[in-house]
Amino acid sequence: xxxxxxxxxxxxxxxxxxxxQPTSDGAGVKxxxxxxxxxxxxxxxxxxxxxxxxxxxxxxxxxxxxxxHRGFETVTYMLDGRxxxxxxxxxxGLLVPGxxxxxxxxxxxxHSEMPEQQEGRMRGFQLWVNLPARDKMGEPRYQEFAPxxxxxxxxxxxxxxKVIAGVVDGVRGPIVQPATEPLYxxxxxxxxxxxxxxxxxxxxxxxxVFEGHARLGEGDDARPLATHELGVxxxxxxxxxxxxxEGARLILVAxxxxxxxxxxxxxxxxxxxxxxxxxxxxxQEGKF
Ligand code: CO
Numbered sequence: 001x002x003x004x005x006x007x008x009x010x011x012x013x014x015x016x017x018x019x020x021q022p023t024s025d026g027a028g029v030k031x032x033x034x035x036x037x038x039x040x041x042x043x044x045x046x047x048x049x050x051x052x053x054x055x056x057x058x059x060x061x062x063x064x065x066x067x068x069h070r071g072f073e074t075v076t077y078m079l080d081g082r083x084x085x086x087x088x089x090x091x092x093g094l095l096v097p098g099x100x101x102x103x104x105x106x107x108x109x110x111h112s113e114m115p116e117q118q119e120g121r122m123r124g125f126q127l128w129v130n131l132p133a134r135d136k137m138g139e140p141r142y143q144e145f146a147p148x149x150x151x152x153x154x155x156x157x158x159x160x161x162k163v164i165a166g167v168v169d170g171v172r173g174p175i176v177q178p179a180t181e182p183l184y185x186x187x188x189x190x191x192x193x194x195x196x197x198x199x200x201x202x203x204x205x206x207x208x209v210f211e212g213h214a215r216l217g218e219g220d221d222a223r224p225l226a227t228h229e230l231g232v233x234x235x236x237x238x239x240x241x242x243x244x245x246e247g248a249r250l251i252l253v254a255x256x257x258x259x260x261x262x263x264x265x266x267x268x269x270x271x272x273x274x275x276x277x278x279x280x281x282x283x284q285e286g287k288f
Contacts, residue, residue: 012199012239014207014216014223014231016040020051026064026113030054034208034230036128043204043232044257045180047072047269048128051210051228053079053121060122063114068288069105070279071136071269073129073177075184076101076113077164077251079210081122087111088288091142095124098147100164102175104131106138108279108288125208125251132179132258133271145174158193162186166254168197183254189214189243197252198237205233205254213244225250 018039020032029052034040036048054060060081066088076083076095083095088110095101103111115122131138151163153171161168165175166183175182183200189212199205207216208230215222216231218240225231233239239252263270268279282288 009198009238010236011217011221012205012233012236013221014225015234016232017223017225017229018232019229020049025050026067027062029062029064030059032228035206040230040232042262043206044259044262045130045255046127046204046206046253047130047262047264048126049208049230050126051124051208052126053123053210055121057117057119060115061118064112065114066110066112067267068108068110068283069103069267070108070283070288071105071275072131073102073104075103075127075129076124077127077184077186078124081120081124082116083113083122084116085111085113087140089140093142093144096147098150098162100143100145100150100175102143102165102177104135104138104141104143106131106135106140108282109140110283110288127184127253128269129177129180129182129255130258130260130262130269133260135179136270136275143175149174155197156193156195158190159195160188166200180255180258183252185252186249187241187252188249189241189247191243191245191247193247194240194242196238196240199233199239199254200256201237202256203254204257205239205252207231207233207239207241207250207252209248209250211249212246214248214250215242215244216240
């Protein structure tokens with residue numbers, strides 16, 4: 001399949017390729033930080049992307065005990081394993097393989113994310129999406145979807161897309177967030193396949209390969225992505241993705257940039273340092 005050649009479409013190409021850094025978070029869960037580390041501190045409106053993936057129970061058993069959030073959203077996409085979520089407002093849910101939880105922390109909550117298994121593989125992603133100033137102190141909210149609630153489409157032969165957020169060929173994902181109009185796709189390409197997809201113009205976007213190899217762009221601009229590499233996409237609209245001989249699986253994520261000042265410290269992401277200090281004070285006074 002060739003890319004559209006109409007005058008009005010421009011190909012998006014990878015302007016940077018980054019690989020994550022091994023780190024640990026929570027009570028010692030091993031993970032790879034792809035956005036939010038030194039290489040790529042943020043990609044407005046995205047503040048953090050962690051990939052967790054291990055067969056070793058000791059890498060995840062400690063989980064993420066009670067911790068607060070304020071001022072942004074956390075998106076958990078499970079690929080393998082089971083994780084139980086609880087918060088101090090009485091919400092509870094079980095994340096199973098293929099499920100998605102989109103949590104809007106808003107003005108604040110305290111929650112835990114703990115493994116619901118003693119052995120076996122645990123694999124998935126957590127993405128942090130910023131909120132605009134007007135929504136940072138809003139009500140906390142959950143959008144939780146079981147695997148069967150995530151629509152699947154085949155835009156071309158050999159390409160399977162799970163639409164978590166956004167639209168592909170008229171198939172709309174269940175997540176709604178007008179502030180950043182996010183796109184979140186899980187794209188699987190069989191060996192030697194390609195797909196052209198028009199991303200929302202003006203959105204910042206990235207592709208992260210978690211299985212196999214892929215190539216972003218075409219011709220001289222094409223950039224290969226190995227497993228566990230993220231391509232930051234430049235401006236334009238149409239993205240051309242192709243897979244290597246072993247196929248590829250990747251997440252393709254885009255969002256409208258907020259272009260607001262970011263003051264972040266640990267689990268709090270506000271616009272000013274003073275608001276972050278207020279978040280600490282409110283948390284310590286039990287106001288979450
Ligand atoms: Co959390």
